[in-house]
Amino acid sequence: MTFAVALILLLGQACNTKKEKKQENMASNPSEEAIFPKGELGLAKNFTGNxxxxxxxxxxxxYNTLVGNVYFEKSARSNWHLHPSGQILIVLDGEGYHQLEGQPRQLMKKGDVIKVPANTRHWHGATENKSLTQMYILPKTENGFVTWLEPVTDEQYTSKN
Structure with a gap:
C-alpha cells in the first residue's frame, strides 16, 4: 500500500512539473498559443526584425479583400508603407505600436482595432518588450495592395511624437 501511494505521488509530481514547463514555454513564446500558424518570414527589405x-x-x-495574420517578434516592425484603399488592423495578442505619418506613435494592445485611411503613410510592429500578433484586412484590392517605402529608423520607432 505504501508503495502505491508513493508511486501516485511521484506520478502526480511529474505531471505538475511537465505542466509548469509547458506554461513557462508558452509564456516565453506566445506563438505556441496562436490562433493561426506563424506563417512565412517577411522580406528583410520590408521589415526590421522578424x-x-x-x-x-x-x-x-x-470579395476584393485580402486578410492575413502577422506575428512580429519583439522590436520587429514594418517599413513605412501605404495602401491605396486603406487597412484595418485587429490586435489579437501582445503589444505593438502604429504610427500614421505626422501623428504621434500609438500603443496598440489585444482587442484594439485600428483603421488606417487610404494612401496614408504608416508603420506598425511590436514593442521592445512584447511580441505582437495582428490581423490585417485590405479592402477594395482592385485598387492595389501595398506600396513599400523606407525603413522606420530606430529614432522614429522609439519616439513618442
Missing part, C-alpha cells in the same frame, strides 16, 4: 505572415483570405474578384 515578422511572419500567414494568409487567411486570398484576394478574388468576388
Amino acid at each position: 515578422a511572419y505572415n500567414y494568409g487567411l483570405v486570398a484576394n478574388d474578384s468576388i
Whole structure:
C-alpha cells in the first residue's frame, strides 16, 4: 500500500512539473498559443526584425479583400508603407505600436482595432518588450495592395511624437 501511494505521488509530481514547463514555454513564446500558424518570414527589405505572415483570405474578384495574420517578434516592425484603399488592423495578442505619418506613435494592445485611411503613410510592429500578433484586412484590392517605402529608423520607432 505504501508503495502505491508513493508511486501516485511521484506520478502526480511529474505531471505538475511537465505542466509548469509547458506554461513557462508558452509564456516565453506566445506563438505556441496562436490562433493561426506563424506563417512565412517577411522580406528583410520590408521589415526590421522578424515578422511572419500567414494568409487567411486570398484576394478574388468576388470579395476584393485580402486578410492575413502577422506575428512580429519583439522590436520587429514594418517599413513605412501605404495602401491605396486603406487597412484595418485587429490586435489579437501582445503589444505593438502604429504610427500614421505626422501623428504621434500609438500603443496598440489585444482587442484594439485600428483603421488606417487610404494612401496614408504608416508603420506598425511590436514593442521592445512584447511580441505582437495582428490581423490585417485590405479592402477594395482592385485598387492595389501595398506600396513599400523606407525603413522606420530606430529614432522614429522609439519616439513618442
